[in-house]
Amino acid sequence: MAKPHRAIINECCFVTRHLKLDNLDHERTEVIGQAIDQITGVDMVSLNEDKSILNVAYDAGKVNIEDIEAVIRKHGADIAQGRWTRFKESWYRFSDDNIRENKERTPWSCH
Template structure:
C-alpha cells in the first residue's frame, strides 16, 4: 500500500531528488532534515548520514531545488562538487522550472 502524500502536495507536481552533501555530520543532518521538513510543499525528507545523501520529495510547483540547497547551506553543509552531482543539480533546476511552467498552463486538445 502506497504512503499517502501530505495534503499540501499536488501529486502531479511531485518530484524526488537525491543530492550528495559535503561537510555533513549527524547534528547537521538532523537540523537540515527538520528544517527542510517544515517547508510548505515538502512531502518527504530523509538523510543517509553514512553516505551523506539527502533524499527529498516535494511539490515542484511550490518548492524548487534552490530552496532545498539554501537550507543545506544555512546549516553549515554544502552540495558536493562532483561532476555527477553538478549534472543532477542542473537537471533538477531545469525540470523544476518545467513543472512550474506546465502547472500554470491550461491543457488543450484539438479533438
Template structure:
C-alpha cells in the same frame, strides 16, 4: 495513489524524488537540516543516509525547488557535493522542476472555432 494520500500542498502529478550527495553535514547540523526541510510547504518526505552522505527528498515541484533547499543547506553550513555527477544531476533536477512549474501555470486553450473568411475571398 491520489492526492489525499500525500501531505497538504503535495499533488501526485507534481511529485518528484531527488537524491543528492552533500558535503559539510555533521551530527550537529544534520537534525536541524532535516527538520527544517521537512517543515517546508510541499515536501512529502526527507531523509539523510549518513553512510553515503546522501539526502533523499520527495516534494511537489510547484511549491519547492532546489535553489531554496540549497539556501537552507548553506545556512546550516552544508552544501551539495562539488563532484561532477552531483552537479549534472542538480542541473537536470532544476530543469525538470522549472518545466513542472511552467506547465502547472500554463492555461491550455482550444481553438476549435470555424476559421474566419480571408479578406478578398468570396462567400458562397
C-alpha cells in the same frame, strides 16, 4: 500500498531528488532534515549520514531545488562538487522550472 502524501502535495508535480552533500555531521543532519521538512510542499525528507545523501520528495509546483539548497547552505553544509552531482542538480533545476511553468499554463488545444 503507497504511502499517502501530505494534503498539500499535488500528485502531478510530485518529484523525488537525491543529492550528495559535503561538510555534513550528525548535528547538521538533524537540523537540516527538520528545517527541510518544515518547508510547505515537502512530502518526505531523509538524510543518509554515512553516505552524506539527501533524499527529498516535494511538490515542484510549490518548492524547487534552490529552496532546498538554501536550507542546506544556511546550516553549514553544501552540495558536493562531483561531476555526477552537479549534472543531477542542473537537471533538477531544469525539470523543477518546467513543472512549474506547465502547471501555470492551461491547455490550448480544443481536443
